[in-house]
Amino acid sequence: MTKTLVQEPLATPASASMSGPSSAPLSAWQSPWVRGWIALVAVVLAVNILMVTLAFVTSPGLVVEDYYERGRAMEEAIRSRADVADDRMLAVDIPADLTAGQGAMLRFFVVDKAGQPVRPDAVTLFAYRPSDAGQDFSLPMIEEAPGRYRAEVSFPLPGLWDSLVEVTEGEAIYRLDERLHVKAR
Structure with a gap:
């Protein structure tokens, strides 16, 4: 093997x-x-x-109850701005250094197309905070001279604010809006 x-x-x-x-x-x-x-x-x-x-x-609650009325008011403001261009000249003097919690003087001027001062029935300043409707406020403006009005304003919070000056003259209502930036302290 x-x-x-x-x-x-x-x-x-x-x-x-x-x-x-x-x-x-x-x-x-x-x-x-x-x-x-x-x-x-x-x-x-x-x-x-x-x-x-x-x-x-942290919902800011931007949805308002009277959205339809506010929309109509906005449309009316746009129309009144077009009407006022022919009839009235509106201007607002806003300080450039607005600071939260500190007072500032805002001035408003209204004259007719000939440049003569106008004495409306009432002038009111409205301040709207786009991110928080709970901070909105309004102030009546005080007449300094014919056609010149002022309001001492203190914005509680820094950030963007929308201001609206409403002029009531008989049945006519004129509005002028401005966007403001308020600085932090």
């Missing part, structure tokens, strides 16, 4: 580790890429939940 020699392959450390008991594939949860994507999705969801919560908690 002849003996045949069968040569067995040599075991290398790499092949031993692949065929051993620890050769189970890695779980997807152990991959840093999967963990990274899950963390990213969790952060995005957390930020969205935070933003929605803040939107509900």
Whole structure:
């Protein structure tokens, strides 16, 4: 009988580790890429939940009850501005350095087309805060001289404000609006 020699392959450390008991594939949860994507999705969801919560908690209440009447008043203001261009000249003098919590003098001038001062029945200053309707206020303007009116104003908060000066002269109502920027202290 002849003996045949069968040569067995040599075991290398790499092949031993692949065929051993620890050769189970890695779980997807152990991959840093999967963990990274899950963390990213969790952060995005957390930020969205935070933003929605803040939107509900800090609602400025910009929806007004009388939106139709306000829209009509705006349309009327646009028409009166076109009418006043032919009949009256309105101007408002607003200081450039308005600061929240500090008083400032706003002046308003009204003259007819010949340049003569006009004495309307009433002049009122309205201040609207676009981001918070609870801060809106109005003041009657005091006559300094014929056609020249003033109001001492103190804006409670910094930021953008819309001012509207309303002039009532008999049945006619004229309006002049300006956007104001109030600085923080």
